[in-house]
Amino acid sequence: MLDIRTLRNNPETARRKWASRGLDVDVDALLALDDRRRAVIAEVETLQRQRNEESKRIGQLKKAGEDADGAMEAVREIGQKISALDKERGEAESRLAEQLMGLPNFPHDSVPVGADESANPVIRTWGQAPEQDFEPQAHWDLAEKLGIFEFQRAAALSGAGFSCLTGAGARLSRALISFMLDLHTTEHGYTEVNAPYLVNDEALRGTGQLPKFAEDLYRLPADNLWLIPTAEVPLTNLYRDHIFEGELPVNLTGHTPCFRREAGAAGKMTRGMNRLHQFDKVELVKFVKPSESYEALETLTGHAEAVLQKLGLHYRVITLCTGDMGFSSAKTYDIELWAPGQQAWLEVSSCSNFEDYQARRARIRYRNENGKPEFVHTLNGSGVALPRLIVAILEQGQRADGSVVIPEVLRPYMGGLERIEVTARA
RNA sequence: GGAGAGGUGGCUGAGUGGUCUAAAGCGCUUGAUUGCUAAUCAGGUGUACGCCUAACAGCGUACCGAGGGUUCGAAUCCCUUCCUCUCCGCCA
Numbered sequence: 001m002l003d004i005r006t007l008r009n010n011p012e013t014a015r016r017k018w019a020s021r022g023l024d025v026d027v028d029a030l031l032a033l034d035d036r037r038r039a040v041i042a043e044v045e046t047l048q049r050q051r052n053e054e055s056k057r058i059g060q061l062k063k064a065g066e067d068a069d070g071a072m073e074a075v076r077e078i079g080q081k082i083s084a085l086d087k088e089r090g091e092a093e094s095r096l097a098e099q100l101m102g103l104p105n106f107p108h109d110s111v112p113v114g115a116d117e118s119a120n121p122v123i124r125t126w127g128q129a130p131e132q133d134f135e136p137q138a139h140w141d142l143a144e145k146l147g148i149f150e151f152q153r154a155a156a157l158s159g160a161g162f163s164c165l166t167g168a169g170a171r172l173s174r175a176l177i178s179f180m181l182d183l184h185t186t187e188h189g190y191t192e193v194n195a196p197y198l199v200n201d202e203a204l205r206g207t208g209q210l211p212k213f214a215e216d217l218y219r220l221p222a223d224n225l226w227l228i229p230t231a232e233v234p235l236t237n238l239y240r241d242h243i244f245e246g247e248l249p250v251n252l253t254g255h256t257p258c259f260r261r262e263a264g265a266a267g268k269m270t271r272g273m274n275r276l277h278q279f280d281k282v283e284l285v286k287f288v289k290p291s292e293s294y295e296a297l298e299t300l301t302g303h304a305e306a307v308l309q310k311l312g313l314h315y316r317v318i319t320l321c322t323g324d325m326g327f328s329s330a331k332t333y334d335i336e337l338w339a340p341g342q343q344a345w346l347e348v349s350s351c352s353n354f355e356d357y358q359a360r361r362a363r364i365r366y367r368n369e370n371g372k373p374e375f376v377h378t379l380n381g382s383g384v385a386l387p388r389l390i391v392a393i394l395e396q397g398q399r400a401d402g403s404v405v406i407p408e409v410l411r412p413y414m415g416g417l418e419r420i421e422v423t424a425r426a
Numbered sequence: 427g428g429a430g431a432g433g434u435g436g437c438u439g440a441g442u443g444g445u446c447u448a449a450a451g452c453g454c455u456u457g458a459u460u461g462c463u464a465a466u467c468a469g470g471u472g473u474a475c476g477c478c479u480a481a482c483a484g485c486g487u488a489c490c491g492a493g494g495g496u497u498c499g500a501a502u503c504c505c506u507u508c509c510u511c512u513c514c515g516c517c518a
Contacts, residue, residue, distance in 0.1 A: 041476050044486040052487090055499040059444035068498080243473090244483040245436090280448095370482055372472075 001100050001361045003231040004034050017106035020113045030099060037092035044085045045248065051078045092359060102212055105357040108294075108331040114321030120334070121321075126305065129338055134400040138341035139391045140272035143169070145402050145422045146394075147353045149273070161262065161270070161277040161386065167349040167418045172393070172406075173280060173386055175413035177255045180282040180307055184383055186301045190253035197256055203237040206362030208328035208354075215263045227259035231283035232380045239287060243373050244366035248294065250287040253260040253383065255280065270415075274346065280386040286379040289366065290356065293377035294331075297353040297382035301333045304349040304383045311407040313392050314338040316345065330355045335384070337392035346388040346412055351381030395397035 007014045011027045054075045061068040107113075112121055143149035148169025154269045158224040165173050182191040204210040204226060209217060212277040218227040228234060235252045244250065250264045258281050265275055273279075284303055290294045301317065320332040329352040336345035356375035359365070397405040402422045406414055 038476065041487085045476065048487055053500080056444070058498055063444080072498040079498075368482095372482055 001097075001357060002103065002106065003356075003360065004030070004096065004100065005067065007031060008034065014106070018103070020107055021104060021325070022115065022323050023104070025103060028206075028265055029408060030096070033092065033096050033099070033129075037089070037096055038091055040085055040089045044082060044089055047078055047085065051082065054078070058134045063384075078330065087157055087184075097109055098211070100129060101361070104328060105330050105354065108355075109327060110294075110352070111325065111331050112319060112321045113323075114269060115323040116321075117171075117324045119321040120318045120324055122316050122318050123333075125314075125316040126309060127312065129314050129340055130396050131390050132340060132400075136340040136395060136398060137402070138272065139394045142394050142398055142404065143272070144343070146404065146420050148172070148420065153268055158277075161275070163273055163279075168414075168417065169390070171414055171417075172390060172410070172420075175410050176389060177280060177282060178413050179410055181253060181255060183307060183310065184253040184282070184284060184303060188251070188284075188306070189251075190251040190303075193232060193235055193238070193252050193254040195238065195254055195256065197228050197234075198223075199233055199237070199326075200225060201234055203240070206237045206240050207233050207358050208361065209233065216261050216263060218259045228256060229260045229384075230258050231256040231281060232285060235285040236358060236378055236380065239364045240362040242364055244287065244376065244410075246333070246367065248287060248366050252285045253282060254285075255282045257281075258385075261318045264336070269342075269344070273391050276387055282383050282386075283415070284351075284383040287364065287376045288317065288379065290374070290377050292390060293353050293355060293379060296377075296379055297331060297333070297351060300379050300381050301335070301349075303350040304335055304351055304381050307384055308335070308337065308348075310409045311389075311393065312408075313389075313396055315348075315392075322352075326350070326352060328352075328354050328357050330357065333381075337396075339388075339391055339395045341395040341398070346391060348384040348388045348392070349382035352379060354378045354380075 002014075007027055007030060011031060014027050015025065054071060058068045058071050058075065061071065072209055073254065112119060114120070140149075140151070146168070147163060148167055150164040150166055154164035157164075162304055181192055185192050201210055201224070204217070209229060220226065231254045234256070235254055238252070239250070257278055259278050260276075262275060262277060269275065279400075284300055286296050305315070305317070315335055315337045318334050318336065320326075320329075320334055326331050332350055332352040334347050335349040335351070337348050339346050355377050358378045359375040364376050364378065366376050368374045393407065394404050397407070399405065404420045406417055406419060411418060
């Protein structure tokens with residue numbers, strides 16, 4: 001959520017920032033609503049002051065044994081005015097808050113302006129495509145031969161969009177989770193968190209999924225809870241309503257499954273493990289002072305890249321343009337892995353600086369140099385998502401005979417296994 | 427799931443209708459004093475919003491888990507709800 005005062009002070013900037021995201025926002029209407037809200041507040045508070053003074057006087061009169069009936073009647077009338085105006089105040093405040101909650105963050109000035117993903121610049125590429133003097137297979141074909149996925153059986157349980165890893169596939173998944181968590185906790189300075197997978201409305205409002213994106217989420221109506229679409233939600237909201245007292249920066253990492261309805265994904269690349277309703281992910285979350293957040297975004301992105309570098313995987317980093325950025329973000333880098341079997345780049349991580357947008361919604365603050373509470377900046381990024389990482393390991397690591405080489409850093413987590421062989425299926 | 431107890435300022439904890447603009451203690455902080463430390467004394471010590479501003483200055487309003495109600499007036503009475511603790515039951 002943005003600060004209404006920012007809009008008040010710079011309405012033109014606000015219009016321009018939202019326009020760069022393709023939104024035409026009626027800023028004047030918002031400001032008019034804000035004017036009315038403040039006028040009502042001033043009126044209510046004046047009346048409340050009168051009531052306080054008069055009530056106190058009534059108490060004194062009664063104590064002195066004097067007649068207070070007239071005064072009581074007068075205060076009763078004030079009270080009636082207050083309740084009428086107070087209702088109006090509540091309406092004005094909640095209407096303004098709802099409207100602000102529904103508006104996305106401002107893009108940072110360094111973000112390239114563009115309409116859609118075709119305007120996302122590639123800012124660096126790491127490694128190179130493996131030399132494969134054969135026609136590389138897509139992972140869904142490889143998986144079949146390796147006997148490590150059970151798509152059909154998963155679909156029988158839960159429908160399309162669910163995967164089931166078996167044998168070396170399941171172990172690979174577990175190995176990757178351990179490897180990534182170990183890396184982030186021992187070399188990158190993150191604290192590991194094992195957080196709830198079910199959260200309430202308030203948590204989802206804090207990070208920006210609600211109220212606008214309910215259709216992307218799985219909901220449990222009997223308990224009024226939602227399945228998390230990313231660990232960002234529980235990890236960031238761990239510090240909802242908190243004031244940090246000098247312990248910043250705070251860095252959290254955690255592995256969770258993620259649940260997404262993918263309501264708008266019809267027709268997109270959904271074969272194999274490219275896009276699932278449930279997948280595992282290791283997430284990175286940072287709480288930092290505002291002055292440090294853009295430096296922290298570079299660091300965080302580097303931590304996600306380190307995972308891929310240690311695994312020896314070819315990837316690239318792009319900057320999302322204004323039209324392609326997520327709702328709450330001020331600046332986002334996407335990391336994409338090369339999938340030779342599909343001749344495609346697959347997004348495995350999205351690293352964002354939300355500035356104070358989430359912090360204001362979730363009321364996450366710290367004490368600045370003057371001891372005054374101020375909103376922190378929050379960041380997060382996948383470090384990284386499992387399915388597409390496995391896709392890239394399989395497709396980049398495949399050999400002519402269909403076997404797949406396990407990256408060296410993973411072997412200790414795989415009981416020393418060096419390759420997954422085609423004969424693996426029982 | 428059943429029975430009971432409880433949620434008050436950074437912490438402990440008083441407060442059952444009108445100087446509560448919340449006692450006291452601890453912590454923190456400023457100053458004084460004693461040659462250092464310590465001790466003692468005096469003062470200060472929350473958050474949000476609004477008004478006014480050069481101001482993180484001043485004035486005001488709200489906030490005693492949350493929401494609603496009664497009342498001239500609510501931390502205090504009533505209702506709803508969330509959470510915590512204890513005991514019992516069930517259970518990985």
